[in-house]
Amino acid sequence: MATAESELRAALATPTGPTGESVAIRQVRALIEQVAVHDSSVLILGESGTGKEVVARAIHNASPRRHRPFVAVNCGAIPADLLESELFGHEKGAFTGAVATRKGRFELADGGTLFLDEIGDMSLPMQVKLLRVLQERVFERVGSALQYRCNVRIIAATHRNLEEAIRQGTFREDLFYRLNVFPIEMPSLRSRKEDLPILIRDFSEMNVAAGRARVLLTEGAMECLSRYNWPGNVRELGNLVERLSILCGGRPVGVADLPPRYRPADWTPSADSEQIARVLMPAARPVPIAPAGGQAGTGPEPGPACAAVACGSPAAPHATQADDEQTRIAEREVLLMLEDPVPASGMILPPGGIDLRAHVAAIEESLIRQALERSNGVVAQAARLLGLRRTTLVEKLRKFGITGTDEATTD
Incomplete structure (x- = not known):
């Protein structure tokens, strides 16, 4: 007994x-x-x-x-x-x-x-x-x-x-x-939107455990999801995260990648000037869906401006200055990179290092997609926005599996 x-x-x-x-x-x-x-x-x-x-x-x-x-x-x-x-x-x-x-x-x-x-x-x-x-x-x-x-x-x-x-x-x-x-x-989920980041984190881990890609959200995409009313509640969120995991394949998810219902009514591609942020929520979760695949300390510790992206609030209630540095990084980790070129002095190398090629490729693909959105799929216009020759951009489109409206034509 x-x-x-x-x-x-x-x-x-x-x-x-x-x-x-x-x-x-x-x-x-x-x-x-x-x-x-x-x-x-x-x-x-x-x-x-x-x-x-x-x-x-x-x-x-x-x-x-x-x-x-x-x-x-x-x-x-x-x-x-x-x-x-x-x-x-x-x-x-x-x-x-x-x-x-x-x-x-x-x-x-x-x-x-x-x-x-x-x-x-x-x-x-x-x-x-x-x-x-x-x-x-x-x-x-x-x-x-x-x-x-x-x-x-x-x-x-x-x-x-x-x-x-x-x-x-x-x-x-x-x-x-x-x-x-x-x-x-x-x-309902709309009555507890502060839980969105940690829910997205858990659903993302479930997708990784199932062999799909981790979901990386831009700041703008996260803001759109925070404004959405969620009539389907947590089930709808789980379905969306799985869809984005398949659709985006690990690259940052921007507003343009979200289904239309999740975007603001007045949104246009030209308004999609976003920061690329990897949403990593507090490590302490009530129901661990799958063992954490990464190690603590794989990203820079965010400042106050990006804490809300990671945790859904200005500060997580359990975070204190006395926390171990590795724990704080695991709980509030955010990879933040501006669309405009960032000075070298503004870049922070994560303690655990990064896969530079994959990181740069993800940024490159995201900017190419934004340029195509802004130019309505016209490759020549997108190339001008990116400062590239059209033929160079066509090669990159093929590399990333992206299609433009005039890709098949020649210069």
Whole structure:
């Protein structure tokens, strides 16, 4: 017993839950720690894409049931006439197509946690059956009168307003109170934009772990993302980072690289005079997605002007002057380079050195793309902006796999 308790305390001592350092996310992680050790039902509320399943898994992983299965089922994605079989299982021959006995999600989650996502989309008849199971802790497979005991913890989630659904008669009030023992509200991404940099950092690391390129954002691109409303929340951000990882292949992502919806309405290529900044967020993150691939000290320590790009705020709350230099570099590292030529005296060599060829190539490619944007793809005009012969620029376009509107023509 003492060993089990010590293991549980060790699990809770590890930061867990959704990524971010905003007040709202800190509160969510505190609620996770409070409820995880108990077996009470939890209802997670919030818009689609806010990370409700992340919260459910965090509760399970910090609970005494963490060594048993975590089983998730999306109640809104399964037709109403099939959901009963999906949850409770069925016997052979119970209905057309039931060629064998099949266990349901309640049996598969025995001893663990059953996550009922989009519970607000469940039909009223199915709500009645679920309520009975929650009250009596027994269920029957479809086509059988034999009762099975269930030993699962229920965590439900929905993006709907269940209290409004109760008033409209589409959700049972008794089931709501059975599920709503411990509610947790997930904040939308637009209400915690200070978490954008650290979220982008984590998604970038996930892409690197999957064999894709790291995402490097310019200051202007980061500002555009900070102004965006994020209707799809964290899920939308993750999809965007993956797209940029594939599209840009490791070169700095400028405003021109963002899909149109993320750019300001009045944006034009000529307004895209940006600083190239590599967004590296605080190293201390609540859920490490993948081991950090780089070493501390691979970039210059930023000044006050670029701290906001790295951390999303003027200063990270945990950074102090007493911090070790390597830690400060890892937490606030930003590679900053102006579009205009920078005097040699203004360049800072990172403590760990750099791959100069790759670094220069990334800058060169970014400026070439900006010149093409500014000249509407006309290679001759872009060459004049860059002070190059047209034939020289054509060679560089082929090198980087970039196409201009008049590339095929000759001088």
